Amino acid sequence: MTEDKEMPSGEALISCRSVWKLYGAKAGEIVKKYGQNINDDIINKNGLIPAARDVSFDVRKGEIFVIMGLSGSGKSTILRCMTGLIEPTMGQLTVSGKDLGTASRQDLIGMRRKVMGMVFQDFALLPHLTVLDNVAFPLKVQGKSRAERHAKAREMVELVGLEGREAYLPHELSGGQQQRVGIARSLTTEPEIWFLDEPFSALDPLIRAEMQDEFLRLQNLLQKSIVFVTHDFDEAIGLADRIAIMAGGRVVQIGTPEELITNPADDYVAKFTEKVPRSKVVSVRTVMGPVRAGLTGGPVAAGALVGDVAQQVMAGADALPVADPDGRIIGAIDRASVTAVLLNQSAPA
Known part of the structure; x- marks a missing residue:
């Protein structure tokens, strides 16, 4: 992470x-x-x-x-x-x-x-x-x-x-x-x-x-x-x-x-x-969504760049948990959000 x-x-x-x-x-x-x-x-x-x-x-x-x-x-x-x-x-x-x-x-x-x-x-x-x-x-x-x-x-x-x-x-x-x-x-x-x-x-x-x-x-x-x-x-x-x-x-x-x-x-x-x-600059924190039920795998760091975790997210479940520096789960990041950033688009609402 x-x-x-x-x-x-x-x-x-x-x-x-x-x-x-x-x-x-x-x-x-x-x-x-x-x-x-x-x-x-x-x-x-x-x-x-x-x-x-x-x-x-x-x-x-x-x-x-x-x-x-x-x-x-x-x-x-x-x-x-x-x-x-x-x-x-x-x-x-x-x-x-x-x-x-x-x-x-x-x-x-x-x-x-x-x-x-x-x-x-x-x-x-x-x-x-x-x-x-x-x-x-x-x-x-x-x-x-x-x-x-x-x-x-x-x-x-x-x-x-x-x-x-x-x-x-x-x-x-x-x-x-x-x-x-x-x-x-x-x-x-x-x-x-x-x-x-x-x-x-x-x-x-x-x-x-x-x-x-x-x-x-x-x-x-x-x-x-x-x-x-x-x-x-x-x-x-x-x-x-x-x-x-x-x-x-x-x-x-x-x-x-x-x-x-x-x-x-x-x-x-x-x-x-x-x-x-954008994948070289935008952080996971910026595009993550709220914590949701049933999250497995990960977690990925909120401060990580999207490009650095893209492969992990795309290869995992639909969404991975996002953790702050203290290890607390503060959100989730999914494939759609990562894909949007990789295509230089805004993350979906």
Whole structure:
């Protein structure tokens, strides 16, 4: 029986409130004049370019929060605001209890060295350094001894499956191996929050799938709080606890992969989700019916994906019992409900 996935809850490590990023010569002047009352007419009239518009969300401790959208949607802009790499034009960003708007330059540098780990599409490895020295580099910046930083770097190299390649130079590695070095380096300082901006998009499909699996393996071990940016909805639903879909600098909808697919906020979100097989996303809990008499076999977990239990249901009796994480029977799932999901239809009433 597949277990329910425990949804991260509680403490928000990142709080993003009404954040705007406007580009243009008059941006500061216009913001001072209009504040949060700014609108599209004012933006267009003054020739401003809105990279992010009134963006608000929280990232919970221990969750994988994916920000996705097409090119120009504002997803990377918001990530760079959260890491202090660029300054919002307006709004408030709090990261690990620190208000970035009042943080000094030294505060931000310290947070990026100790609180944040960052991985970008460009692997940004230092070409003249070995794998071990690339991974150890953040600790060198912190002033750690050679012995201390190499000991930690060897631990991270082993964690990402590159043991035996410590002495290789970056050009001697495949693309996937180079990205593993980048991931290991970002984890060397044991960051509280992990930011990844399109980290796998430059990889070929097979290596990309391998790195997605590796990413989830690492998260199961480390339980980081993660902000992951991608333009690929299949990648998003495979990784995310929750997804924020952006368009034109705005957040269109935030929800679990299942919520976005079963209840899209508008046609834009529906377009993203229309080709995703529901069996990969919809849970048994969503399509189950009430408990009925005479149930035998099973049970199946309420949090299991329909696709994962389809064969069991189709091969069993007309309906199987559905259990919650404590083993209590809370419903039943039948062949008709499973068939509807496999055909990308809504479950029958």
